[in-house]
Structure formats: C-alpha cells, structure tokens
Amino acid sequence: NAGVTQTPKFRILKIGQSMTLQCTQDMNHNYMYWYRQDPGMGLKLIYYSVGAGITDKGEVPNGYNVSRSTTEDFPLRLELAAPSQTSVYFCASSYYSGGGTSTDTQYFGPGTRLTVL
C-alpha cells in the first residue's frame, strides 16, 4: 500500500491564482482530513470528510473548498490564493469501524509546501 499520497510536493502561487492540492489514499479509509501547519505551530483542521459525498468544515475553512466524490480522493481547492495561505498542507485518513473502541488513528501524507507571493 502506498498509504496517503499528496501532489504536488511544492508549489509557488501568485496572489489571486487558484490551485488544487491532490490527496489519495489506498487504505479504504472512510474518514479524510486536510490540515495546515504554519511555521512553529501545530495543526489546524481545514476540512474533513466522513465518507464519499460528505464533507464538513474544520477550524479554518475560509478560502478553501473540498469535494469527496470517491472514497480514495479528497482534493483541496484554493480559489483566490492569498499570502496568508502560505503553509504546509497535510492530508490524513482514518478508518472508523463504528465500534466504541475504534481508535480512528490518522495516517498522514508527506505534505504539500505552498508559498503565495
């Protein structure tokens, strides 16, 4: 299994440009997440999905959009890039079995480093 893969690894955008960060997992996980990590800071949840067709906002959703048309893919869209969106973006996935002891351990991709100039 490749686990969680993200593309691209690096990207530089100009203010106002748009882009999509790709995330794919091959573990048949039902939950997927997008986080951003600013220098010296922890993780902030942007959006998450509990299954195909279902998404919800996290702590910092403004300026981003997501979709989940398949179990495997969870792309993150930036419509009008701003310097405040310069960050490292991590995608993660987990499996919730529905049982009370499900650990929901999250598995992370390697990240996308985005700079907006």
Add this chain to the structure above:
Amino acid sequence: GEDVEQSLFLSVREGDSSVINCTYTDSSSTYLYWYKQEPGAGLQLLTYIFSNMDMKQDQRLTVLLNKKDKHLSLRIADTQTGDSAIYFCAEFNAGNNRKLIWGLGTSLAVNP
C-alpha cells in the same frame, strides 16, 4: 473548550532518557496519541494509549497517563540522534465529531 498543551523545546544528550509532557483538558477523551514529525516530513504515528490504561510500553517508548491530572508523558529510553524531531500530543474524543485536538508540538534536540 478543549486544549492540549506541551512544552515547546527539550534538549537531551545522546544515550539519556527523554521525557516529553502533555496536558489536556477534555476528561472524556477516549484515546491519546503521540506523533513524530521529522524535518520536512509528514506526521508519523508513534503510539497511542486508551484512556482506561495507565501505561503502555513499546520498545524504547513508554507512555504514562494520569487521568486525574489529565497528564500524558512520552519517555524515550536511550535517546538517539535519529530521535531528533517534533513530537505532537493529540487527544481524541469520540463525541467531538471524531476529531483530534492537537498540541503545538515539542521540538526534541539530541546532542551527541
């Protein structure tokens, strides 16, 4: 609201034990996690502990949980230079939309 706190930095000598501490506020947390992030890399799960356990040992790693004080610690025995990384504590509450609450991370520096 929920909060997870960690000290930001820890420096140890190679071969010594490292102890990274974490406090959390949600007494109904189900699981508590430790993740490791090496420079320029993603987060890697190190270990987790279920809230009804006091201790969990996994090779050089020992996790201690004090539910009364809401305190979690990660002990790394015989710390090596390869252990230099940022260590994140996270709590999981099944009732909180199944989301993790993350600490800011502790940067561990291992000196030869």
